[in-house]
Every structure is written in C-alpha cells, then in structure tokens.
Amino acid sequence: xxxxxxxRNALRTGLLASxxxxxxxxxxxxxxxxxxxxxxxxxxxxGRWFTDFWGKTCNLGIVDELAAPDMLLRYSLHKPRRGxxxxxxxxxxxxxxxxxxxxxxxxxxxxEGDNVVGRWEGGGTHTxxxxxxxxxxxxxxxxxxKMHFRGTTVLRLKDGKIVEEIxxxxxxxxxxxxxxxxxxx
Amino acid sequence: xxxxxxxxxxxGRWFTDFWGKTCNLGIVDELAAPDMLLQYSLHAPRKGxxxxxxxxxxxxxxxxxxxxxxxxxxxxEGDYVVGRWEGGGTHTxxxxxxxxxxxxxxxxxxKMHFTGTTVLKLKDGKIVEEIxxxxxxxxxxxxxxxxAA
Numbered sequence: 001x002x003x004x005x006x007x008r009n010a011l012r013t014g015l016l017a018s019x020x021x022x023x024x025x026x027x028x029x030x031x032x033x034x035x036x037x038x039x040x041x042x043x044x045x046x047g048r049w050f051t052d053f054w055g056k057t058c059n060l061g062i063v064d065e066l067a068a069p070d071m072l073l074r075y076s077l078h079k080p081r082r083g084x085x086x087x088x089x090x091x092x093x094x095x096x097x098x099x100x101x102x103x104x105x106x107x108x109x110x111x112e113g114d115n116v117v118g119r120w121e122g123g124g125t126h127t128x129x130x131x132x133x134x135x136x137x138x139x140x141x142x143x144x145x146k147m148h149f150r151g152t153t154v155l156r157l158k159d160g161k162i163v164e165e166i167x168x169x170x171x172x173x174x175x176x177x178x179x180x181x182x183x184x185x
Numbered sequence: 186x187x188x189x190x191x192x193x194x195x196x197g198r199w200f201t202d203f204w205g206k207t208c209n210l211g212i213v214d215e216l217a218a219p220d221m222l223l224q225y226s227l228h229a230p231r232k233g234x235x236x237x238x239x240x241x242x243x244x245x246x247x248x249x250x251x252x253x254x255x256x257x258x259x260x261x262e263g264d265y266v267v268g269r270w271e272g273g274g275t276h277t278x279x280x281x282x283x284x285x286x287x288x289x290x291x292x293x294x295x296k297m298h299f300t301g302t303t304v305l306k307l308k309d310g311k312i313v314e315e316i317x318x319x320x321x322x323x324x325x326x327x328x329x330x331x332x333a334a
Contacts, residue, residue: 182332
C-alpha cells in the first residue's frame, strides 16, 4: 500500500512538474469516470452479495439491502427459495449445519445488461444439526463430513437489486464428498 | 459490430455446429484455436483440434441422437461468452468410457437430459477455452452411473 501511495505521489509530482494540466485531467477521467456503467454497478453489487451472503462472515442484513422483495434463489443442490424471509431462512439453516461455510469468487465477474455471471468455489464442514435442504437426501446431525466444490451462477439485477440468482453446483463432487450419492454398479 | 457481438455470433455457430443435432466437425478447424482447451465437469479435459474432434466423434458414436441447444441468451463481456444450455441423448452405441465417474457397457438404451453453464474465452475470433459445468447429478443418475446413497 505504501508503495502504491508513493508511486501515485511520484506520478502526480511528475505530471505537475511537467505542467501537464490537460494530461492530469485526462488521467483523472480515465481513472475515476464520472459515470459508471450499469454493468460495473451490477458487478459491485454482486461482489458485495458474494462477500456478505456467501462469504466467511455472513451478514444477513445484506438480504434487505440488495435482494429484491420477491428475489428467486435457486441452486441445483437445493430447493428454490423466494423472497427475503425464505432466503434468510435458507442461509441461516445452511450455516447452522455448516458453521464454517465459505464461498468465494474464483474468476472475474462477467456482466452484460442486467446479468452478472460469477464462478466460485468453497464449501464447509457439517458439524451442526441434521440437514435436509439438499434435494437428493438428508444428513443426520454432525456427520463431520466436508464438502469443497465449484459452481457457476447467473444473477439478474433490476434497479440495483438482485431479482434472480440461478446457480449450478458441481453437485457430483459435493454429494460424493458428503456421502449422499454413490457410484452405481 | 462490437467484439462482444462478434464473439457471441462465433459461439452461436459453435453451439449449433459442434453441439447441435447435426454436427459438422469441420467447425473445429474453423473456430477453435489450435491449442483450444475443452473441459466439462463430466468428462476428462481435451486439448487441440484432433483431441476435441475425437471427443465429439466418440460421444456421438455412443449417443447418436446427441443434441444440445442454448436455453437462454448468451452473456458476453470482453473476451468471455457465457452460455446456458440443455440437451442430451440416448446411449444406443458402443460402450462409452469418457465419463470420469465410470463406464457404460454397449447400448444400454439409457437416456440423459440435463442442463449446464459454459464459459468460453475467445481471442482473435477463435475459441481458446471452453469450460463447462454439467448438471452431472441429473445426467449420471439417469444413466445409472450414480445413485442416491
């Protein structure tokens, strides 16, 4: 950080020394544009959502802030959820069962129009109560089983709120790790 | 035409001619970069024109009615295009051992129909990377390669 500040100061000093006011204003325009595109705004919202909803330290207040009132949350491993209360209940139950649950972005977000695509990875350890939110089957309490897997999610936003979050989990990896599916034959 | 629109047009042709009902493997020479990486969660990764053609030729020998199609608008930014798709086929051909999880003996008659999401990376009008996530839980249960514990 100190290096960054020093570099920035050096750059500024250099520019001022050269008397390049026009150059400086152009630099300012490029570095901090006055208008941010819809895609950039949407990516910033999804970045906050990934951190505060899916990250290590979950803050469910983010649901009231960033989720549209009738938001649809649908991942391939889980039953779909709709609306703020249902979405909070989903994450609350998920973290009760997997207290160290943590997902994070694995690549740059891709955004066009109302859509933002995130590739992620993460998981957790099942040390909590019995869990029956996986479509495929239930876990009894405290199995101690760990899951670590990847996925891709498409989020749709409208007026700065998330209206839809549709994700595909690498369920084969996760469910084999959790012992909820087995190879057949 | 923006780079994104151009890339989407290329991916649209790729989905039709590589993954669609009537496959034309000549599309690989036309649209794939020489060292293109093709990686789907159900399959071992493939690299380069010959390997990618072999993958699709074998997949269609095992599943002759194989057909995948776009299920939503493509999403593009910069060098990336994201496609959501669905499709499948019926295993009426020879034994198939390209699924990572296990092998199918010849002509099981089993059908698979599933969805997925793919991120493609393009450079200079060629596809350099195609990385896809299959809904493998659905496909592999249908093929009886996996079952609920």
